[in-house]
Amino acid sequence: MTFLAMFLLVWAGSLVAGFLGALTGLGGGVVVVPLLALVLRVDLRYAVGASLLSVIATSSGAAAAYVRDGMSNIRVAMFLEIATTLGAIGGAALAAHVATGLVAVVFGLVLLGAAFMSLRRPPDPHEPDRPADPIARALKLDGSYPAKNGPVAYKVRHVPAGFGLMAVAGGLSGLLGIGSGALKVIAMDDVMRLPFKASSTTSNFMIGVTAAASAGVYLARGYLDPFIAAPVVLGVLPGALTGARLLPRMRSRVLRLIFAGVITVLAIEMLYQGATGRL
């Protein structure tokens, strides 16, 4: 295949991946990496490196939009970023030392988890008061978000468990080149009990910082190929921004079902090819 043909294929695929990733809230990485590795037979390390960069582009590009509505909790994000960045560097370092087949198997398992997560119901937005977490109080993590009838206050719980899960999310991000959105949502929604709106925007804030931590490792190791990364970044970014704009008008239930199906197929393919040593 000529360089031009490859460039255009990767670009078009990344555009679709960014679009679908934004519509379903899972991020473009879960589609970009399998697309590059399975369909276009790009080495998995190049695929992961390029995907990490698209994660940063999407996070930074969407930041201005998210900031305006005042939903994200900067203190929660900063505190948890200690865990995600350390995890990310660990994951990126691990990527250099394990066989790509094993990385593919882990990727397949994470994809299955993400497909499952995308089908579950959103958790209850608000819970009646329970005893607050003293750590959350000491770290001033409790916050509020704007609503129709004035700001709604919320308390943050189970800080140590959330912090631990975030380290795992960072590790997977560094190893697999994804935003780890699904795991971040589990940590913030289910464990720390942040309201859904606060946790999803806070997660977007964190994803770029987490990916930047592992991107440094990928760059220095020579895993960032400009010819692969360029079409991925130029494709995922406009795809994701368009998807985010269309999101409020889409019927997300049907979309999630389709996307979960696609992801499951990709997961099985990654597991198979990883386990048989073809990746």
Place this chain on the structure above:
Amino acid sequence: MRAWTDERMERFIGGLLRAGVLVSVALVFLGALVSLLRHGGERQNFELFRGEPEALRGMAGIVTGAFALRGRSLIQLGLLVLVATPVARVAFSVLAFFLEDDKIYVVVTLVVLAILLASLFGIRP
């Protein structure tokens, strides 16, 4: 007062990030254009993992190549700008928490910044 400072700072940071992404995309696009014009018809093999040459791994090599208008170096410079955007966000958050006199979060944010810089400037685990 606190909410006001947070919001204003965040708005500023949001604009800064968008500008960073635009500069990055422009550099990547330009680099891709140069590369495609020069090598678009050649065959490329990305199945074989070689690792990038030294000139595309470090900042000094990338900047030198970009000034020589090498397509690959221009793309790589754009990617470096992209990686720098979240780092700038964290750096400005240090300033924001300092202005709010929030000592705990000045320290928390400095720790995150230190981890990021250690990763980018080559302290390898």
